[in-house]
Amino acid sequence: MKKIEAIIRPEMLERVKKVLEEKGCVAMTITEVKGRGEQKGITLQFRGRSVDVDTLPKIKIEMVVKEEIADAVINAIADAARTGKFGDGKIFVLPVEEAIRVRTGERSRDYP
Numbered sequence: 853m854k855k856i857e858a859i860i861r862p863e864m865l866e867r868v869k870k871v872l873e874e875k876g877c878v879a880m881t882i883t884e885v886k887g888r889g890e891q892k893g894i895t896l897q898f899r900g901r902s903v904d905v906d907t908l909p910k911i912k913i914e915m916v917v918k919e920e921i922a923d924a925v926i927n928a929i930a931d932a933a934r935t936g937k938f939g940d941g942k943i944f945v946l947p948v949e950e951a952i953r954v955r956t957g958e959r960s961r962d963y964p
Contacts, residue, residue, distance in 0.1 A: 853948040853960060854922040858913045859887065860933040860941040865911050871932040872915075877925055880915040890938050910941065916948050 860868060865882070872880065886907040895902050917925050926943055934940055951960040 853916055853951065854919055855914065855916050855946040855948045856922065856925055856929070857944040857946070858929045858933070858941060859885070859910050859943075860913065860929070861935070861939060862909055862911050864933045864935075865913075868913065868929055868932045871928045872925065875921075875924060875928055877915060877917060877921075880913050883912045883914070885910050885912045889942070908939065916951055 858868070862884075869880075872878070887910050888907050895904050897903070913929070915925070922945065926945065929943055948960075952958070
């Protein structure tokens with residue numbers, strides 16, 4: 853199994869969720885986060901003054917998928933979240949040793 857963590861623009865969330873649902877991936881954790889990358893923030897106007905904002909709002913999507921579909925999920929997220937501009941985000945892929953369903957105690961090795 854693989855854990856996929858995607859950091860994306862907030863305005864791309866609904867688009868990414870729709871694409872993932874079409875692929876059959878509905879289980880995910882979504883968190884509002886702040887961060888910065890190559891874009892290093894932006895300058896805004898506030899009450900007539902320029903204000904530098906060095907961390908921007910982002911969305912973090914976390915999901916654990918079977919290894920066989922990980923590449924398809926990664927490609928779907930990347931395609932749906934891409935605008936071609938700085939700040940589109942990043943996708944991280946980590947190995948998952950095991951998952952345990954809290955309600956039943958079922959372990960990932962017992963999953964179909």
